[in-house]
Amino acid sequence: MSVTIRTLHKRKQDGEKFSVLTAYDACFSRLISDAGVDAILVGDSLGNVIQGQTSTVPVTLEQMAYHTECVARGNQGSLIIADVPFMGAATVERALETATALMQAGANMVKLEGSAWLADSIEILNRNGIPVCAHLGLTPQAVNALGGYRVQGKDDAGASELLEAAKTLDQAGAAMLLLECVPRELSARITREVSVPVIGIGAAPECDAQVLVMHDMLGISPGKPARFVKDFMAETGDIRAAFKAYDLAVKDGSFPADEHCF
Numbered sequence: 001m002s003v004t005i006r007t008l009h010k011r012k013q014d015g016e017k018f019s020v021l022t023a024y025d026a027c028f029s030r031l032i033s034d035a036g037v038d039a040i041l042v043g044d045s046l047g048n049v050i051q052g053q054t055s056t057v058p059v060t061l062e063q064m065a066y067h068t069e070c071v072a073r074g075n076q077g078s079l080i081i082a083d084v085p086f087m088g089a090a091t092v093e094r095a096l097e098t099a100t101a102l103m104q105a106g107a108n109m110v111k112l113e114g115s116a117w118l119a120d121s122i123e124i125l126n127r128n129g130i131p132v133c134a135h136l137g138l139t140p141q142a143v144n145a146l147g148g149y150r151v152q153g154k155d156d157a158g159a160s161e162l163l164e165a166a167k168t169l170d171q172a173g174a175a176m177l178l179l180e181c182v183p184r185e186l187s188a189r190i191t192r193e194v195s196v197p198v199i200g201i202g203a204a205p206e207c208d209a210q211v212l213v214m215h216d217m218l219g220i221s222p223g224k225p226a227r228f229v230k231d232f233m234a235e236t237g238d239i240r241a242a243f244k245a246y247d248l249a250v251k252d253g254s255f256p257a258d259e260h261c262f
């Protein structure tokens with residue numbers, strides 16, 4: 001039985017959590033979906049973990065489409081979400097072209113980084129049968145504008161802006177939201193106040209779902225891991241078991257713990 005948007009919306013209504021991991025190739029896509037992970041994100045984090053770049057800015061649409069095709073071939077029924085790369089939604093026209101390529105490569109949903117201004121693109125994509133996940137908070141494609149990878153929505157003004165953006169995009173028809181590096185209390189409040197499922201990374205255990213970069217949760221990414229990362233390989237010693245332990249920990253609410261939140 002394949003996971004669909006409907007399945008995941010029902011999970012939120014029923015108060016059940018779901019799990020998401022990134023994958024970039026057919027082999028890991030198969031292992032992750034076989035482990036019961038509900039959705040696979042073909043993240044532009046492939047710039048970091050596949051290409052060895054220092055940000056996601058250099059990643060192109062052609063590369064995203066190629067990795068989405070690879071993931072789609074290995075997938076055993078998880079929902080496939082593909083990242084719209086840098087500048088891919090700069091205009092509504094570009095968002096349509098970019099999303100077309102990713103959906104034709106095998107994605108079931110596209111993820112766009114931004115804020116309330118994504119509403120126009122979301123409406124037109126929806127009209128054309130493309131569900132959208134809106135990525136809010138720390139949006140890594142904007143690292144040069146943000147001045148680094150920093151927690152967002154820390155002061156009162158930033159927090160109410162983020163809450164309003166989440167509500168606007170919920171109203172505009174976003175099928176899901178993703179919060180990255182947003183303080184725990186604010187993340188929990190946004191999750192309560194929107195109708196669609198909220199995926200967290202560096203957000204809150206109260207979110208409806210969690211996502212991690214696969215290489216991070218296997219403990220094989222270079223450098224010091226971000227606060228929100230947990231190494232599931234350390235406690236299992238086996239890739240398949242690590243994916244299963246992650247899925248279980250997300251679903252029973254034991255991941256993320258306080259130490260993974262801001």
Ligand SMILES: Nc1nc(=O)c2c([nH]1)NC[C@@H]1CN(c3ccc(C(=O)N[C@@H](CCC(=O)O)C(=O)O)cc3)CN21
Pocket residue numbers: 044045048049056138140149150151181213215216221225226227228
């Ligand atoms: N391997 C990998 N994992 C990721 O999670 C990831 C990527 N690559 N590439 C794209 C973006 C970049 N991301 C990042 C990168 C660094 C931090 C980071 O160091 N955060 C600080 C927060 C500092 C603060 O308190 O403001 C941390 O301590 O975790 C967060 C997200 C998330 N994404």
Ligand SMILES: CC(C)C(=O)C(=O)O
Pocket residue numbers: 022041042043044045046083178180201211212213
């Ligand atoms: C970190 C997640 C949310 C992402 O956008 C990616 O993997 O590219």
Ligand SMILES: [Mg+2]
Pocket residue numbers: 043044045056083
């Ligand atoms: Mg991304």
